[in-house]
Amino acid sequence: MAHPRRTPVWGWALVAVAVAILAVPALAVERFPPPDFTETGHTLPPLVQPPPGAAWQDIIHAAALAVGLALAAWFALRLRSRMAIAWLSVASLLYFGFYLGGCVCPIGSIQNVTAALADPAYTVPVTVVLIFALPLVFALLVGRVFCSGVCPLGAIQDLVLLKPLRLPLWLQSALSCVPLVYLGLAVLYAATGSGFVICQWDPFVAFFRLDGSPGMFLWGGGLLVLSTFIGRPYCRFLCPYGALLGLCARVAAWRVSTTPDECVNCRLCENACPFGAIRAPTYEGGGPQP
Amino acid sequence: MSEPGSNDAHLTRRRFFSRVARGALGVAAAGVAGAALVKAGARRQVWQIDPFKCVQCGQCRTHCVLENSAVKCVHDFVMCGYCELCTGFFYPDPNALNEGAENQLCPVGAIRRVFVEEPYFEYHIDERLCTGCGECVKGCSDFGNGSLYLQVRQDRCLNCNECAIAAACPADAFIRLPADRPYVVKHLGKDAVNPESANGGNA
Numbered sequence: 001m002a003h004p005r006r007t008p009v010w011g012w013a014l015v016a017v018a019v020a021i022l023a024v025p026a027l028a029v030e031r032f033p034p035p036d037f038t039e040t041g042h043t044l045p046p047l048v049q050p051p052p053g054a055a056w057q058d059i060i061h062a063a064a065l066a067v068g069l070a071l072a073a074w075f076a077l078r079l080r081s082r083m084a085i086a087w088l089s090v091a092s093l094l095y096f097g098f099y100l101g102g103c104v105c106p107i108g109s110i111q112n113v114t115a116a117l118a119d120p121a122y123t124v125p126v127t128v129v130l131i132f133a134l135p136l137v138f139a140l141l142v143g144r145v146f147c148s149g150v151c152p153l154g155a156i157q158d159l160v161l162l163k164p165l166r167l168p169l170w171l172q173s174a175l176s177c178v179p180l181v182y183l184g185l186a187v188l189y190a191a192t193g194s195g196f197v198i199c200q201w202d203p204f205v206a207f208f209r210l211d212g213s214p215g216m217f218l219w220g221g222g223l224l225v226l227s228t229f230i231g232r233p234y235c236r237f238l239c240p241y242g243a244l245l246g247l248c249a250r251v252a253a254w255r256v257s258t259t260p261d262e263c264v265n266c267r268l269c270e271n272a273c274p275f276g277a278i279r280a281p282t283y284e285g286g287g288p289q290p
Numbered sequence: 291m292s293e294p295g296s297n298d299a300h301l302t303r304r305r306f307f308s309r310v311a312r313g314a315l316g317v318a319a320a321g322v323a324g325a326a327l328v329k330a331g332a333r334r335q336v337w338q339i340d341p342f343k344c345v346q347c348g349q350c351r352t353h354c355v356l357e358n359s360a361v362k363c364v365h366d367f368v369m370c371g372y373c374e375l376c377t378g379f380f381y382p383d384p385n386a387l388n389e390g391a392e393n394q395l396c397p398v399g400a401i402r403r404v405f406v407e408e409p410y411f412e413y414h415i416d417e418r419l420c421t422g423c424g425e426c427v428k429g430c431s432d433f434g435n436g437s438l439y440l441q442v443r444q445d446r447c448l449n450c451n452e453c454a455i456a457a458a459c460p461a462d463a464f465i466r467l468p469a470d471r472p473y474v475v476k477h478l479g480k481d482a483v484n485p486e487s488a489n490g491g492n493a
Contacts, residue, residue, distance in 0.1 A: 032371025050445035133323040196452030251312040
């Protein structure tokens with residue numbers, strides 16, 4: 001039979017000391033009893049609690065995202081107009097970037113969704129789930145229209161692109177692995193509740209808000225300088241959401257293609273693409289090129 | 291060049307894999323989104339400070355992404371002792387108990403001291419001036435009733451996905467509250483901080 005362990009006398013003394021120490025802050029609340037103002041009948045001022053922005057703003061945010069994605073898909077696949085997409089991305093930069101201040105964006109929403117799945121105390125609004133899922137659904141159907149026309153981070157890099165350099169293929173392929181690593185780390189950090197690294201390292205949010213720490217401006221400014229001669233460095237070599245979208249866009253149902261009947265294989269488009277996304281043509285039949 | 295009709299025959303395998311992958315990715319995305327939606331509950335959350343954990347380190351002033359921090363000092367008048375010698379307002383051992391700048395603890399003079407009746411004074415925070423440094427909070431908590439405390443003002447807060455102050459907070463005092471109850475009212479006690487226990491107790 002197990003004998004109950006007896007607490008020694010010094011143990012009780014320790015408990016008494018601990019209780020005394022813990023009791024001090026509890027007593028501290030009542031140091032000076034609040035007055036009842038019998039002379040003047042003074043009434044206490046109210047506790048002012050300005051409310052946060054209303055929830056319908058989030059709904060408009062998600063709706064605007066859906067409209068932007070649909071427009072970008074239409075511009076890319078039907079109109080085939082680079083100019084229309086450029087204007088759409090300027091509008092997105094103004095609305096999602098400068099007006100909304102860049103939060104919550106689909107890139108960061110990866111972490112909200114992860115945290116919601118991993119942490120029982122964390123709740124995520126339906127609108128944020130929509131913001132996460134809409135660009136992915138569009139990428140499965142019509143490719144990365146979010147990147148091209150709606151993402152404010154992409155738009156700000158596009159605007160400063162002056163003279164794109166062509167990166168060697170091996171470097172481009174090697175750097176393309178970074179987003180997958182970044183995505184893995186971000187999911188790991190969010191799932192363990194260690195923090196939202198994508199947001200901590202968001203390069204342009206300080207520019208969108210015209211407010212932020214010197215480090216944020218330095219990081220974003222550095223990337224913008226890089227963007228003047230390397231097309232969209234953040235999108236191509238860092239963006240974790242881009243990695244997800246790229247995976248989906250690889251099997252998209254409809255996508256932008258060169259018009260096969262008119263193509264004369266001049267391969268000028270390979271040089272023209274600022275992002276090195278166009279590779280040498282391959283014969284789709286699989287056999288030798290005719 | 292092959293005639294248009296024969297395209298399907300050539301591309302069967304490629305298209306098949308493409309379709310399978312598309313379906314798989316679609317199901318995966320829908321699964322993740324669906325699982326998150328099941329948990330969603332539609333309640334928005336906002337950042338807030340648990341005043342019972344706050345140690346007034348001063349990082350709320352410096353770490354907010356806003357130049358003028360969204361964290362401000364608030365005054366829970368119900369708890370205030372209306373002291374003439376307010377340790378949230380005066381420097382320790384002040385020259386005189388008046389509003390002279392040399393006597394004030396607040397570095398920006400954001401606290402207004404108003405006489406109510408002998409010997410009571412009321413202290414108002416001017417949020418336009420307050421920087422959220424927490425000096426007065428420290429004074430009030432250390433020697434007074436603790437009626438001054440820091441709160442995230444929701445009209446200023448951008449509700450960043452990752453609050454920069456929360457990431458820096460040494461006391462882990464940043465919590466998420468439902469958007470319909472976005473403040474901690476200190477005189478209601480520690481139980482009111484936690485949404486779960488508050489729902490059990492009050493609502």
